Amino acid sequence: MNYKKISIIIPAYNEGRYLTSLLDKVIAADSLGLVKEILIIDDCSNDSTKKTLRKICSRKLNKKYSIKVLFKKVNEGKGAAVTDGLKIATGEIILIQDADLEYTPDDYPIILSPIISGKARIVYGSRTKGIKVYGNKYSSYVFFLGGKILSLLVNNLFNLKLTDQPTGYKLFTADLTALLLKNIRESDFSFEVEMTACFSQNNIKIIEVPIHYQPRSISEGKKINFNDFIKSVYIAFKCRFQYGH
Numbered sequence: 001m002n003y004k005k006i007s008i009i010i011p012a013y014n015e016g017r018y019l020t021s022l023l024d025k026v027i028a029a030d031s032l033g034l035v036k037e038i039l040i041i042d043d044c045s046n047d048s049t050k051k052t053l054r055k056i057c058s059r060k061l062n063k064k065y066s067i068k069v070l071f072k073k074v075n076e077g078k079g080a081a082v083t084d085g086l087k088i089a090t091g092e093i094i095l096i097q098d099a100d101l102e103y104t105p106d107d108y109p110i111i112l113s114p115i116i117s118g119k120a121r122i123v124y125g126s127r128t129k130g131i132k133v134y135g136n137k138y139s140s141y142v143f144f145l146g147g148k149i150l151s152l153l154v155n156n157l158f159n160l161k162l163t164d165q166p167t168g169y170k171l172f173t174a175d176l177t178a179l180l181l182k183n184i185r186e187s188d189f190s191f192e193v194e195m196t197a198c199f200s201q202n203n204i205k206i207i208e209v210p211i212h213y214q215p216r217s218i219s220e221g222k223k224i225n226f227n228d229f230i231k232s233v234y235i236a237f238k239c240r241f242q243y244g245h
Contacts, residue, residue: 001092004092005034006031006034006036006093007095009082009086010041011085011096012040012042012045012099013042013043013075015100019053022100023067025101029106031108032108032109032113032116035063035091036066037068037089037091038067039069039088041081043076056069070084077188079186079188079194092174094173094177095171097168103212107169110125111125113209124164124169125164125171125210126211127167128148129209130210134210134213136213151166162196176204179198186235190228190232192232193236193239194235
């Protein structure tokens with residue numbers, strides 16, 4: 001397929017101190033010739049995020065990228081923000097990009113290549129594989145262990161071999177958007193598991209590639225917590241029962 005545009009969905013909640021730097025990196029990143037449609041979904045932030053986004057909206061654009069910002073009136077969670085982004089995305093490829101700087105847009109060529117070359121329809125960026133390749137660190141052993149346990153559980157429930165299921169870098173072809181919108185119901189971080197289960201249920205292969213990872217602590221704004229882990233475990237079992245694997 002001749003891909004021309006990538007839609008980069010950026011869910012943002014109280015990320016005012018990171019957004020400008022992130023956007024600069026997204027704009028400068030090598031997208032392998034694809035025009036970037038940057039969709040920033042503000043999840044009813046109460047810090048400087050809105051002010052920062054209004055400045056971003058006033059930027060002069062060019063033919064290599066466009067920026068659209070959606071201001072939500074109610075905070076619903078990352079899953080709901082991504083879903084809102086999927087509904088307005090027009091690119092042939094969809095990328096989920098966290099609003100902080102834990103994941104670097106410098107990795108765009110790495111995660112895009114399998115799709116551009118026709119080797120995959122879905123690519124997950126693996127922080128775990130990046131440990132050996134790039135020397136990645138985790139913000140704490142607890143977060144690392146939680147990710148490993150969740151990946152192992154999802155692998156066993158859905159017959160997968162993922163090393164990093166909860167990764168924030170998930171890339172897929174836009175023809176899968178309708179499938180996701182039909183099946184995704186979770187509005188918080190547990191939508192990540194639901195998305196993976198949906199792909200597995202429809203027998204769509206997921207390819208992992210190593211990515212860089214620069215973790216931040218809770219004091220620096222990291223939002224996922226133990227309750228999100230428990231909810232994700234519950235959703236994993238719920239999806240298995242629902243899909244009957």
